[in-house]
Amino acid sequence: MSVADAFDAVAGSYDAARRRLVPCFDAFYGTAVEVAAPPLRAALAAGRTPEVLDLGAGTGLLSLLLAAAVPGVRLTLVDAAPGMLAVATGHLAARGVPHRTSLADLADPLPAGRYDAVVSALAIHHLDDDGKRALYRRAAEALAPGGVFVNAEQVAGPTPALARRYDEVWTARITELGSDAAEIAGARERMRHDRPASVTDQCRWLAEAGLVDVDCFFKEWRFAVFGGRRP
Template sequence: MGVVDVFDAVAGTYDEARRRLVPCFDSFYGTAVQVAAPPLRAALAAGRTPEVLDLGAGTGLLSLLLAATVPGVRLTLVDAAPAMLARAADQLRARSVPHRTVRADLVDPLPPGRYDAVVSALAIHHLDDDGKRALYRRAAGALVPGGVFVNAEQVAGPNPALDRRYDEVWTARITELGSPPEEIAAARERMRHDRPSSVADQCRWLTEVGLADVDCFFKEWRFAVFGGHAR
């Protein structure tokens, strides 16, 4: 199965497992929202509708959190998995959040427009390093001046020994949180498609594409939130 089929197959249960499979769920997603929110609030204060582009949006989890934190945003969700996008659209419609969905791969051109925030959660690690760098360049170019790019991501360790330790800690934590063996096995099957990169490399790539104030705002083992602002 390809990566799209793998994620479409779990669209109905994906959100339910997040708090087990992302042990630092609240801090991880909460930090992403905290970093993304200021330019959105600034747009509202200026009388504009804040525009958000969510890359690899999946079931819309990050978009829903942003819409709840900054009411009045308009969302564009991009994902290649139709069942995941349909789940996201259902949840956003139920909350009357203005949005559009775009079925596209992360290597495709971004939807036209300029955005106050370009965000992503647990998606870009499916690209190889060249693909990540190219996407970061497109994302930076899609931001309004002062807009923010935020990636809440699964990352690689800076060396193989630490990467193995990341996996040991993750396995222990999700087991403690009640992930049954079949859920862990399914997660590992999806992880066969992963190509994570280190935080240091990705922050450097964001600087190279012209973003300012690039930083890692949160990190707990393999989960990190990093990004920067358009100048």
């Protein structure tokens, strides 16, 4: 089963489990929105429509949060799972948010345009390291000057011992929050597609792609928000 097939299979129930499977949900997504928002607000102040590209957008969760925080944005959502994009389209259309979708893999060329923010949440870790570096270069090139790239991501522990500890903490937390055996098993089955990298490596790759002010803005065990700005 491909990554797209695995997520299409849970498109209808995906959002309901987010707050259990991402124990730091509010801080995690909230930080991503805070990092992405300034250039979007600057575009509005300059009298133009802020453009956002959401990579591996899934059901549109991060896009919806950005649209709520900065009304007036226009969104482009990229995902390889048509069922997930259909859910995202329904959510955005119901709220009257201008958007377009692109059914594509993250290894494919990005939709043409210049974006004030390129964002992603819990998607890029499905690429191998070479794929991540290549995507970061394409994302940096797609940014307008002053635009930001933000990745809210599941990351690898920098050592095997820490990777094991990340998993132990995650399992305990989601169990406390009400994930049952079936939900945990389903999450672990999807995680078979994961190829996470460390925060340190990925911040270095962003700098190598030409971004500045690269930093990790939030981290709680395996969940991190990092990114940078195009000069």
